[in-house]
Amino acid sequence: xxxxxxxxxDVLNGISSLFLLCLGLAIIFGMMKIINLAHGEFIMxxxxxxxxxxxxxxxxxxxxxxxxxxxxxxxxxxxERCLIRFLxxxxxxxxxxxxxxxxxxxxxxxxxxxxxxxxxxxxxxxFSIGSYQSSYYTLFLAGMAIGMMVLVYGVMRYTRLGLIARxxxxxxxxxxxxxxNPTRVYMSTFVVGAAVTGLAGGLVAPVSGITPGMGGAYxxxxxxxxxGGGAAMLSGTMSAASLFGAVNQVGAYFTTPVYxxxxxxxxxxxxxxxxxxxxxxxxxxxNL
Amino acid sequence: MAxxxxxxxxxxxxxxxxxxxxxxxxxxELFAMMQLTLFAAMAVLxxxxxxxxxxxxxxxxxxxxxxxxxxxxxxxxxxxxxxxTPSILLAIIIPALFAAILGYFIFFxxxxxxxxxxxxxxxxxxxxxxxxxxxxxxYRIGKALLGGFNGMPAVPTFNVPFYPDQALSPEQSxxxxxxxxxxxxxxxxxxxSLPAGRIVVAVRENEVRASLLGYDPRKVKLLAxxxxxxxxxxxxxxxxxxxxxVGPTIFSLSLSAEIIIWITxxxxxxxxxxxxxxxxxxxxxxxxxxxxxLNSNLVLGAVLIVFVLLLPxxxxxxxRDLVMRLVHAPxxxxxxxxxxxxxxxxxxxxxxxx
Numbered sequence: 001x002x003x004x005x006x007x008x009x010d011v012l013n014g015i016s017s018l019f020l021l022c023l024g025l026a027i028i029f030g031m032m033k034i035i036n037l038a039h040g041e042f043i044m045x046x047x048x049x050x051x052x053x054x055x056x057x058x059x060x061x062x063x064x065x066x067x068x069x070x071x072x073x074x075x076x077x078x079x080e081r082c083l084i085r086f087l088x089x090x091x092x093x094x095x096x097x098x099x100x101x102x103x104x105x106x107x108x109x110x111x112x113x114x115x116x117x118x119x120x121x122x123x124x125x126x127f128s129i130g131s132y133q134s135s136y137y138t139l140f141l142a143g144m145a146i147g148m149m150v151l152v153y154g155v156m157r158y159t160r161l162g163l164i165a166r167x168x169x170x171x172x173x174x175x176x177x178x179x180x181n182p183t184r185v186y187m188s189t190f191v192v193g194a195a196v197t198g199l200a201g202g203l204v205a206p207v208s209g210i211t212p213g214m215g216g217a218y219x220x221x222x223x224x225x226x227x228g229g230g231a232a233m234l235s236g237t238m239s240a241a242s243l244f245g246a247v248n249q250v251g252a253y254f255t256t257p258v259y260x261x262x263x264x265x266x267x268x269x270x271x272x273x274x275x276x277x278x279x280x281x282x283x284x285x286x287n288l
Numbered sequence: 289m290a291x292x293x294x295x296x297x298x299x300x301x302x303x304x305x306x307x308x309x310x311x312x313x314x315x316x317e318l319f320a321m322m323q324l325t326l327f328a329a330m331a332v333l334x335x336x337x338x339x340x341x342x343x344x345x346x347x348x349x350x351x352x353x354x355x356x357x358x359x360x361x362x363x364x365x366x367x368x369x370x371x372x373t374p375s376i377l378l379a380i381i382i383p384a385l386f387a388a389i390l391g392y393f394i395f396f397x398x399x400x401x402x403x404x405x406x407x408x409x410x411x412x413x414x415x416x417x418x419x420x421x422x423x424x425x426x427y428r429i430g431k432a433l434l435g436g437f438n439g440m441p442a443v444p445t446f447n448v449p450f451y452p453d454q455a456l457s458p459e460q461s462x463x464x465x466x467x468x469x470x471x472x473x474x475x476x477x478x479x480x481s482l483p484a485g486r487i488v489v490a491v492r493e494n495e496v497r498a499s500l501l502g503y504d505p506r507k508v509k510l511l512a513x514x515x516x517x518x519x520x521x522x523x524x525x526x527x528x529x530x531x532x533x534v535g536p537t538i539f540s541l542s543l544s545a546e547i548i549i550w551i552t553x554x555x556x557x558x559x560x561x562x563x564x565x566x567x568x569x570x571x572x573x574x575x576x577x578x579x580x581x582l583n584s585n586l587v588l589g590a591v592l593i594v595f596v597l598l599l600p601x602x603x604x605x606x607x608r609d610l611v612m613r614l615v616h617a618p619x620x621x622x623x624x625x626x627x628x629x630x631x632x633x634x635x636x637x638x639x640x641x642x
Binding site (some may be wrong): 035083086087091092093095096097099100101102104105107108110111153199215220223224226227228256259260261262265268269274275276 | 359391394397398399401402403405406407408409410411413414418420421488541542545548549552582583584585586587588589590591592593597
């Protein structure tokens with residue numbers, strides 16, 4: 001019995017961390033049809049911001065929940081102004097430039113902090129189910145995932161800001177005629193996407209090894225999940241993250257972690273073959 | 289007149305290239321020649337992506353899948369047969385078969401754009417993960433131990449066809465690699481000037497129109513994809529021959545990214561550009577690696593951003609435009625009355641005859 005509970009917790013953990021890691025990319029892709037291949041490096045920057053401020057004496061919760069998103073949001077602002085704003089509507093060029101950006105960020109961080117692994121201790125302790133151990137942090141991550149989902153849904157659905165954002169997403173020209181400044185909307189969307197990604201980086205910092213190259217492990221998965229989820233920002237990403245996260249953990253349980261990953265990739269390929277517009281292109285049309 | 293002149297010019301360039309390949313071993317040091325051999329192998333890889341991306345409009349994020357498959361196919365069969373002759377053939381055939389299966393899946397599912405990128409990327413990751421986890425004695429094919437993360441050391445290098453005990457010297461290896469590069473270049477150049485190549489470009493330009501003219505875009509793309517996979521596989525064999533080693537990092541994402549950088553820097557839609565970009569970037573990376581001041585990722589990233597933003601056409605097309613402007617500048621006034629001539633010349637360049 002206990003083993004099923006543990007596997008269920010693992011699945012929950014897989015889904016919620018995948019969702020958190022993808023949300024920022026999904027916001028940027030869903031709103032502006034820009035694929036940010038430096039997404040993994042935004043996660044890495046969030047993790048570094050957390051580790052460095054926590055080691056400098058800042059409370060770990062403040063470092064994770066406030067410092068990381070603020071810092072990466074600022075970085076996002078600079079990048080949007082200097083680079084991304086020239087690339088709207090040029091999908092392939094934006095992918096190339098952000099790929100260059102990701103290499104650049106890796107290079108800068110390696111130059112400053114060296115190619116060594118850093119880390120912070122995992123907060124909250126553990127608990128045991130039968131003879132198995134798990135940590136409260138897993139539950140906290142799941143809570144954060146739900147919290148972010150509710151937050152994004154609430155803002156997009158019920159506030160004036162969300163209305164403007166959705167209007168610009170649907171028809172930028174029409175929104176501009178009605179007095180919205182699309183440049184401003186795009187800029188803030190990118191910054192919000194970057195900040196959410198930074199938050200995700202902060203949240204995974206205690207449970208992963210932090211190196212300059214760590215983003216590479218996330219970017220392919222996030223890219224795959226967001227594209228597999230399709231255009232709808234929340235429902236698409238949530239459904240794709242659930243599918244891939246569950247397949248990954250269950251596959252890893254029955255075989256090895258390596259084949260769990262391979263199984264996810266295979267699922268992604270089959271999914272895109274069957275639903276070329278992503279999950280939300282078929283099932284949640286018009287949803288958020 | 290212009291056509292005949294350009295034919296003569298091209299023939300001269302080809303002869304010059306052959307002479308250069310032939311005399312390089314007697315001019316350069318052994319180390320520099322070995323480095324050039326590596327660059328030439330990589331340039332073949334660059335050509336394989338330049339063809340499907342620049343002329344077929346298919347941006348594959350996983351060209352290293354075929355490169356790596358070719359490398360492993362060569363290494364495994366070379367260890368087993370101890371003769372490179374069938375191994376090189378296998379290094380072409382296996383990636384081509386894989387490209388056929390994958391391409392059928394992609395193009396007949398009408399998958400394009402970002403989705404195609406995701407699929408090619410994930411296929412590369414699958415191969416990397418699988419090969420990476422094959423350490424241990426149970427993973428062997430015939431006599432060849434796969435070696436997982438550590439790769440396969442001491443792979444037999446090329447030998448004189450059908451004479452397994454006569455391994456090629458470094459000079460001969462260079463001639464083979466340089467020769468293959470020139471051969472692949474000429475083959476693609478020829479293909480693109482034939483109707484078959486024109487159809488590939490037509491499908492890139494406008495898929496609907498091409499299909500209304502009676503061509504099946506899916507089939508055209510699939511064939512181009514297979515050809516590109518075969519070339520990338522051959523590049524893999526050349527690469528393994530250069531280092532006598534193959535490891536799972538041959539499938540890595542960073543190498544996939546590097547190919548894309550070579551093409552962006554050299555010029556998309558040309559065949560010469562990617563070769564120039566490849567040699568240039570690889571030289572810079574090797575130079576940075578030999579000194580400690582700068583990180584190679586930093587430089588590569590900066591170069592890619594600068595090119596996408598400021599020089600999106602790449603080096604070769606920009607240089608060609610400059611030369612064209614210099615050559616045609618005096619004549620331009622005379623031709624002002626007859627705008628047809630320059631515009632049709634420009635159109636033939638745009639169609640991608642480079």
